[in-house]
Amino acid sequence: MDFLRPTTWEEALAAKADRPDAVPIQGGTDVMVEINMDVRRPAALLDLNQVAELREWAMVGGTVSGTVGGTAGGMCRVGAAVPYARIIEELAGPLPGLAQAARTVGSPQIRNRGSVGGNLGAASPAGDSHPPLLAAGAVVEAESRERGVRMIPADEFYLGVKRSALEPDELIRAVHVRPATGPQYFSKVGTRNAMVIAVCSFAIALHPGERRVGTGIGSAAPTPRRALEAEELLARELDWTAPLDPALSRRFGELCAAAAAPIDDVRGKAAYRVHAIGVMARRTLAWAWNDHLGRRAA
Amino acid sequence: MRVTFTVNGREEIADDVWEGESLLYVLRERVGLPGSKNACEQGECGSCTVYLDGVPVCSCLVAAGQAEGRQVRTVEGLAEEDRLDPVQQAFVECGAVQCGFCTPGLLVQAHDLIARVERPSDAEIREALAGNLCRCTGYEKIIEAVRLAAERKAAAG
Ligand SMILES: Cc1cc2nc3c(=O)[nH]c(=O)nc-3n(C[C@H](O)[C@H](O)[C@H](O)COP(=O)(O)OP(=O)(O)OC[C@H]3O[C@@H](n4cnc5c(N)ncnc54)[C@H](O)[C@@H]3O)c2cc1C
Ligand code: FES
Ligand code: FES
Numbered sequence: 001m002d003f004l005r006p007t008t009w010e011e012a013l014a015a016k017a018d019r020p021d022a023v024p025i026q027g028g029t030d031v032m033v034e035i036n037m038d039v040r041r042p043a044a045l046l047d048l049n050q051v052a053e054l055r056e057w058a059m060v061g062g063t064v065s066g067t068v069g070g071t072a073g074g075m076c077r078v079g080a081a082v083p084y085a086r087i088i089e090e091l092a093g094p095l096p097g098l099a100q101a102a103r104t105v106g107s108p109q110i111r112n113r114g115s116v117g118g119n120l121g122a123a124s125p126a127g128d129s130h131p132p133l134l135a136a137g138a139v140v141e142a143e144s145r146e147r148g149v150r151m152i153p154a155d156e157f158y159l160g161v162k163r164s165a166l167e168p169d170e171l172i173r174a175v176h177v178r179p180a181t182g183p184q185y186f187s188k189v190g191t192r193n194a195m196v197i198a199v200c201s202f203a204i205a206l207h208p209g210e211r212r213v214g215t216g217i218g219s220a221a222p223t224p225r226r227a228l229e230a231e232e233l234l235a236r237e238l239d240w241t242a243p244l245d246p247a248l249s250r251r252f253g254e255l256c257a258a259a260a261a262p263i264d265d266v267r268g269k270a271a272y273r274v275h276a277i278g279v280m281a282r283r284t285l286a287w288a289w290n291d292h293l294g295r296r297a298a
Numbered sequence: 299m300r301v302t303f304t305v306n307g308r309e310e311i312a313d314d315v316w317e318g319e320s321l322l323y324v325l326r327e328r329v330g331l332p333g334s335k336n337a338c339e340q341g342e343c344g345s346c347t348v349y350l351d352g353v354p355v356c357s358c359l360v361a362a363g364q365a366e367g368r369q370v371r372t373v374e375g376l377a378e379e380d381r382l383d384p385v386q387q388a389f390v391e392c393g394a395v396q397c398g399f400c401t402p403g404l405l406v407q408a409h410d411l412i413a414r415v416e417r418p419s420d421a422e423i424r425e426a427l428a429g430n431l432c433r434c435t436g437y438e439k440i441i442e443a444v445r446l447a448a449e450r451k452a453a454a455g
Contacts, residue, residue: 001316001317001318002317003363025361028364029341031361037340042318044317106341107428107429109344109429110359112353194425
């Protein structure tokens, strides 16, 4: 096995281009489990820990002042290796959905190392980053030496169980997420409060400026996915100035449940997951809606 | 490959390290520091917790090569000479140690908590220790010990 240690992004891209069989490693919380358990014996490890820029985040575009929550079109660009612990500490304001999801990942030790880039790289349908990224309309910034930068919308990134749109010579550099302009919530079902992979999960993001509601379903289909018909229903029928219509909320829950396509496995039965997605969809919508009306009144 | 890093303030050089080896293995088998325990090798039990550049991590999930040039602090590095760290002292006094297998990881994780949070609530203690499994104590005495250590530390300023 080789151990490749680039210190700059250019070196990292060159290493990946020359050795497409090299497995990138950031926090190692997925990669090392596989190596320790002898599930995988890669020809080479490509350690990205010394590429400092991957651990940085910044507001890009839009208003330079970096005021969070503005509608000026700025994006929050989060380096692939920013650990969950820092997303919780530093990004709960602009990216509340992602920060909430980050808080539910593993344990403090895992959150100190694990990253959104690694979650995307692993592309597990149960990854907790995916639903909030989908709901917020995030875009994955991937790059290769030969073809340069490719911006992949989150809902085109996930292709199958642990399969993503990433090419063998590409690395994930960052994810771009628009700072929240409305309430966002993440909800996860697990067998205990900590240290559990999601039985299923759901994220919601209100985009009041566009009168649109984004959704993300986790661990209830071969890939993380949006509930498109449910989003269309709300885009059509939601009155953004009135209390939530219970019938509309119910139909939203039904359409979210219908968008799920889970399997029975050790963590849960398909029927349970479908039911739980419907419940979480209704609840998160209600939480978000209360916040939204509260902000309007304030 | 060769890995050069600092452990508990001392420079260590590990030779003939396999590229897929974990930091935990290097610490236990090559550096001769068996304090960090190996129970699961999949990040589930926390018994291998060490500080890496001041941040608690599961050393079983850090590739040895990732420790190159970095600072590691293990449970062996908590006590000063023969004076136990307040967290260690509190664990002894509260009976938070039974078989002791989980103890090194819990000590590092608890040490980090009370360094960051002056008087952690029970909820904060439970959350901080959520990734550390103990098969013996039932956790109550562990939580008591963390509370005691935090109080003493706060009182000492
Ligand atoms: C005990 C435990 C509990 C866990 N709990 C959760 C949980 O609750 N929720 C959850 O979602 N996950 C959980 N995980 C899984 C894991 O922590 C996450 O998937 C995490 O986000 C992985 O990040 P990492 O930086 O450690 O990735 P790594 O292990 O370093 O890499 C993961 C994958 O991404 C690839 N990769 C890494 N960086 C890049 C890059 N820049 N470009 C391209 N590919 C890349 C790697 O090659 C690998 O395939 C848990 C893991 C453990 C061990
Ligand atoms: S041995 Fe590392 S977490 Fe269990
Ligand atoms: S004291 Fe035995 S495992 Fe914790």
